[in-house]
Amino acid sequence: MRRVTSVRVEGLFGHLSHEISVRASTPTILTGPNGTGKTHVLTLLRAALAPDLKTLAKLPYREVEIGFSDGRQLLIVRAVNKDETELTLTALKNKKAEGRSAKIRDVELEDPELPDHIIALADGRFLDVRGDRVISSDFVRRRYNPKLSVSLGDRFRGSPAVLKMFSEHAPILIDTKRLDMTLPRHPSGADPDAYRGSPRNVATSSIGRYIDQIRVQVNDARRDSVLATQSADLSFAARALAAASDTVKEGPLHQRYDEIVDRYEDLARNGLAIGEAPLSFPEKTTPTVRRILNVFLDDWERRLKPLLPVNEKIKALREILDTKLAQSGKRTVMATKGQLTFQSFATGQRVRVSSLSSGEQHLVALFTLLLFTAERDSLVLIDEPEISMHAAWKHAFLDDISRVALLADLQVVLATHSTAIINGQWDLTEELAFSDSPYVFHGDGTADDSSLDPDEI
Numbered sequence: 001m002r003r004v005t006s007v008r009v010e011g012l013f014g015h016l017s018h019e020i021s022v023r024a025s026t027p028t029i030l031t032g033p034n035g036t037g038k039t040h041v042l043t044l045l046r047a048a049l050a051p052d053l054k055t056l057a058k059l060p061y062r063e064v065e066i067g068f069s070d071g072r073q074l075l076i077v078r079a080v081n082k083d084e085t086e087l088t089l090t091a092l093k094n095k096k097a098e099g100r101s102a103k104i105r106d107v108e109l110e111d112p113e114l115p116d117h118i119i120a121l122a123d124g125r126f127l128d129v130r131g132d133r134v135i136s137s138d139f140v141r142r143r144y145n146p147k148l149s150v151s152l153g154d155r156f157r158g159s160p161a162v163l164k165m166f167s168e169h170a171p172i173l174i175d176t177k178r179l180d181m182t183l184p185r186h187p188s189g190a191d192p193d194a195y196r197g198s199p200r201n202v203a204t205s206s207i208g209r210y211i212d213q214i215r216v217q218v219n220d221a222r223r224d225s226v227l228a229t230q231s232a233d234l235s236f237a238a239r240a241l242a243a244a245s246d247t248v249k250e251g252p253l254h255q256r257y258d259e260i261v262d263r264y265e266d267l268a269r270n271g272l273a274i275g276e277a278p279l280s281f282p283e284k285t286t287p288t289v290r291r292i293l294n295v296f297l298d299d300w301e302r303r304l305k306p307l308l309p310v311n312e313k314i315k316a317l318r319e320i321l322d323t324k325l326a327q328s329g330k331r332t333v334m335a336t337k338g339q340l341t342f343q344s345f346a347t348g349q350r351v352r353v354s355s356l357s358s359g360e361q362h363l364v365a366l367f368t369l370l371l372f373t374a375e376r377d378s379l380v381l382i383d384e385p386e387i388s389m390h391a392a393w394k395h396a397f398l399d400d401i402s403r404v405a406l407l408a409d410l411q412v413v414l415a416t417h418s419t420a421i422i423n424g425q426w427d428l429t430e431e432l433a434f435s436d437s438p439y440v441f442h443g444d445g446t447a448d449d450s451s452l453d454p455d456e457i
Helices: 039-051 055-059 137-144 208-244 248-267 287-328 358-371 391-408
Strands: 004-012 016-021 028-031 063-068 074-080 084-093 100-104 119-122 125-129 134-136 172-175 183-184 203-205 330-334 340-344 381-382 411-415 429-431
Touching: 004 039, 039 055, 039 063, 039 074, 039 172, 039 381, 039 411, 055 074, 055 084, 074 429, 125 137, 134 137, 172 358, 203 248, 208 287, 208 340, 248 287, 287 330, 287 340, 287 358, 287 391, 358 391, 391 411
Parallel strands: 028 411, 028 429, 172 381, 381 411
Antiparallel strands: 004 016, 004 063, 063 074, 074 084, 084 100, 119 125, 125 134, 183 203, 330 340
């Protein structure tokens, strides 16, 4: 598992330089004044590892170097000559070139035109709503944009070391201002409440797409559980006979039974229980009864095992959301078909997703995306998570995102202006500062370009 350990940017906006250490397991927080390029650093990271050559060609920087936990580095140098931009990508091992560099001059800068049924997702992949199927960006380029059909393998054929530097899973860049952006159409079979008032072919909120991934994963887990049950049923008699001479003690057997019942009840709270609950433990047992019951519990563990990973994610999501929703008299509920829904404490009636506050919708979208859409071992980049967030929620955000990152095996880098988000954990911060350049105020009342706002370039 290779993780990003450092980022070095030179010539950002033509005059800024930054060196940033990136943590492997705890969040890395980028802080600094407006104009120091926090958003641009996140965008560069995503573009470099995706790779997104179009964005790498357009962003204002001279070079970026990304270090990894295996001692390798990816160096990207951007040069502009007249109207042509050239990218030079080099793989390094302990700062020494590893193989040939790749020079890219023919970067296509036009945005592709996609059919209505192909929807861009936040993690760089796409959703084909006709079959509710997630597809890769490479497939989309090849299928719908012949002019952009040069695959990474073809483009970097002469530089295999460079090709190996790119992430297996495209980094996820979350622009909080656009987290719940409007998307056309909704997939068949999606939670109708998430799309209430938005018939097919009408613009809908992306939050429904994130929520719908819970239903998809619940149904997949249920199917695997049913298959495990069917397989166990077919071999039950043979296994029971094979255990006819086993010695099974009542104490450990009863303890195991209680643990499985607790697990089953935990699954039931999240709408994941399959079949009836285990029979009550007998008041008196015989050696034969204990042997049969032991095989029966083997089968129950087999049945429940496929449901446990998605249950842990649902538990984390509901606990994070319920602590916030309770303040406005709402809570989460898991429907029987695996849909995440919302309910009013006072009336018990269902609350539409569209009726949640903007801050509540942002939280639902963010944590549902990370838990149920992001691939494991992905790099997640979050820009200004404090937008639309209640003050108390900001204080809890680092704990919440750390829990999700650990559960989903994600590496997180976020940019913020909020000291409430940091919540005293300054050891997690990397401060981006202005360089001593002609564009920076020096205290004598002069500056070469006081109107320059790098964030608007």
